[in-house]
Amino acid sequence: MRDLSRKSFLLLISISLSGLALAESSSSAREWLERMTTAMSQMSYQGSFVYVRGGTVESMRITHVTDEAGVRERLYSVSGPHREVIRDREGVRCVLHDSSAIVKDHTVANSYFPELPLSIVEGDDSGYKLEVGGETRIAGHTARLVSVSPVDNFRYGYDFWLEEKSGLLLQWVLLDSGRKPLAKLMFTDIALGSAIRLEELESGARAEDFIELKTFSPEKTVSTQSAPRWKPAKLPIGFQLTSHSHKAGAGGVYEHMVYSDGLASVSVYVEEEGAGQFLHPGTSQLGTHNAYARRQGELQILVIGEVPAITVKSIANEVAISVASN
Amino acid sequence: MSKESLEHLSSLMDGELSNEAGLFLTRRMSTDEALCDTWERYHLIRDCIRQPGSKQIVTGLSAKLNATLDEEDSPIESVRRPNVWLKPLSGLAIAASVALMAVVVTAPQVSELPAGNDTALSQPVNAPFVSPNNVSPGNSSITPVSQAASYAPQQADSNVLNSYLLRHNQVSQAAGRHGFVSYIPIVVTPASPVEVNAAETPESNSDATQPVTQVDAAEDK
Numbered sequence: 333m334r335d336l337s338r339k340s341f342l343l344l345i346s347i348s349l350s351g352l353a354l355a356e357s358s359s360s361a362r363e364w365l366e367r368m369t370t371a372m373s374q375m376s377y378q379g380s381f382v383y384v385r386g387g388t389v390e391s392m393r394i395t396h397v398t399d400e401a402g403v404r405e406r407l408y409s410v411s412g413p414h415r416e417v418i419r420d421r422e423g424v425r426c427v428l429h430d431s432s433a434i435v436k437d438h439t440v441a442n443s444y445f446p447e448l449p450l451s452i453v454e455g456d457d458s459g460y461k462l463e464v465g466g467e468t469r470i471a472g473h474t475a476r477l478v479s480v481s482p483v484d485n486f487r488y489g490y491d492f493w494l495e496e497k498s499g500l501l502l503q504w505v506l507l508d509s510g511r512k513p514l515a516k517l518m519f520t521d522i523a524l525g526s527a528i529r530l531e532e533l534e535s536g537a538r539a540e541d542f543i544e545l546k547t548f549s550p551e552k553t554v555s556t557q558s559a560p561r562w563k564p565a566k567l568p569i570g571f572q573l574t575s576h577s578h579k580a581g582a583g584g585v586y587e588h589m590v591y592s593d594g595l596a597s598v599s600v601y602v603e604e605e606g607a608g609q610f611l612h613p614g615t616s617q618l619g620t621h622n623a624y625a626r627r628q629g630e631l632q633i634l635v636i637g638e639v640p641a642i643t644v645k646s647i648a649n650e651v652a653i654s655v656a657s658n
Numbered sequence: 659m660s661k662e663s664l665e666h667l668s669s670l671m672d673g674e675l676s677n678e679a680g681l682f683l684t685r686r687m688s689t690d691e692a693l694c695d696t697w698e699r700y701h702l703i704r705d706c707i708r709q710p711g712s713k714q715i716v717t718g719l720s721a722k723l724n725a726t727l728d729e730e731d732s733p734i735e736s737v738r739r740p741n742v743w744l745k746p747l748s749g750l751a752i753a754a755s756v757a758l759m760a761v762v763v764t765a766p767q768v769s770e771l772p773a774g775n776d777t778a779l780s781q782p783v784n785a786p787f788v789s790p791n792n793v794s795p796g797n798s799s800i801t802p803v804s805q806a807a808s809y810a811p812q813q814a815d816s817n818v819l820n821s822y823l824l825r826h827n828q829v830s831q832a833a834g835r836h837g838f839v840s841y842i843p844i845v846v847t848p849a850s851p852v853e854v855n856a857a858e859t860p861e862s863n864s865d866a867t868q869p870v871t872q873v874d875a876a877e878d879k
Contacts, residue, residue: 619843
């Protein structure tokens with residue numbers, strides 16, 4: 333009997349210790365993710381990386397500069413058709429040579445909703461389990477693995493390999509709920525700080541070569557703290573409203589809500605027919621993002637985000653129910 | 659080495675180069691060591707990404723390529739002298755193959771769900787968020803559906819989707835955690851953003867007999 337009590341006691345201690353270790357790993361993983369968020373936005377870096385998805389490999393280059401002029405970023409393809417995204421204080425511009433289009437979006441006003449703390453991605457109510465893994469060398473730097481595993485099928489998992497000193501992302505793997513890789517990114521070389529060549533921020537594309545694509549006319553939209561007119565009655569665990577904007581004035585219907593679980597985010601657009609270009613109803617894929625469009629009466633509902641197709645469809649149908657009942 | 663050569667090399671790796679251009683590039687690699695080395699490096703990078711830590715490294719490709727080419731008759735010669743009467747037929751065959759490939763390539767990639775199950779989330783509000791795929795055991799009757807390939811709307815749709823994605827990334831705070839990674843889907847080659855399934859309207863939603871595509875296994879968990 334005494335032996336049994338002793339064994340139970342040891343087992344209890346062992347479980348407690350492993351629980352503590354797990355909690356420590358999770359907490360540490362959150363700290364790593366916080367460092368990554370800071371490094372990705374506030375550091376200056378430049379490098380080439382390869383992006384693998386669906387058996388195809390693409391080479392790309394990124395220049396991200398943070399200085400007194402604000403954040404300036406240029407991401408462009410090295411192989412295949414010339415495509416690039418430029419972000420600066422004026423907003424974001426997307427140059428697509430192969431489709432003869434340039435897509436512009438002006439700087440968006442800050443959301444009234446508070447930024448989600450990373451603490452929401454851990455704990456029982458979150459959609460993820462976090463863990464710190466081993467280390468390796470990537471592009472000449474020591475990198476630490478931070479694994480983020482989804483607890484259900486409504487979001488993806490991630491393996492982040494972060495530079496040991498700064499937390500900068502060196503390798504990124506997007507995983508499905510069975511931890512099967514869906515896409516990978518790995519830097520092959522990276523320069524930090526003063527080693528960056530600023531001239532690479534300049535685009536080689538000529539603006540006159542392109543036409544501006546008229547889209548959903550985001551002009552005159554305002555961020556607001558008010559509750560959305562339509563909202564999904566149910567959302568996957570951990571998701572909450574992080575942004576809401578609508579079109580100012582009475583000219584047509586346009587609502588944009590963003591829901592996030594702390595890592596993944598999903599946009600819900602509700603627009604009146606005729607207000608913008610309408611998409612074919614159904615599911616579409618845009619890289620690792622999924623989108624689902626449907627119509628409800630005179631309105632188009634579009635849900636887009638880097639989440640599984642089932643998530644965007646489910647949320648769109650929830651919003652459609654809300655639209656139908658109002 | 660020119661940027662054009664690198665682009666051709668990349669296209670060859672992706673299987674996107676025409677046969678003739680592929681043959682030309684292959685022959686060029688047999689004499690251009692730098693090009694051959696780049697080819698090896700591209701493969702090495704891809705192998706490393708697919709299998710981190712892999713020890714399998716391709717080396718000496720140029721020498722092997724030269725030896726193989728020496729042993730074989732030049733395929734380009736045989737291509738240059740086709741039978742004249744076969745020319746129109748081969749043109750038709752190529753056109754038919756391209757058309758078939760177009761249909762195959764643009765076939766639905768992401769599955770659609772049975773319309774009758776769209777109300778899966780219209781359960782009581784306090785019910786947990788569940789996938790429409792998991793709600794009804796009737797899902798086992800899901801059958802594939804064919805869909806006509808359509809090209810023009812796809813490009814237009816992908817451009818419109820890009821604009822929605824730009825706005826999403828700008829507004830989304832969570833996207834900020836991933837930094838530039840959130841913008842990669844816009845930069846990747848445009849083959850990926852395709853409209854993938856049959857039209858769905860509220861009216862059609864009520865029609866439970868509408869054929870639908872096979873549900874993706876990953877979604878069906």
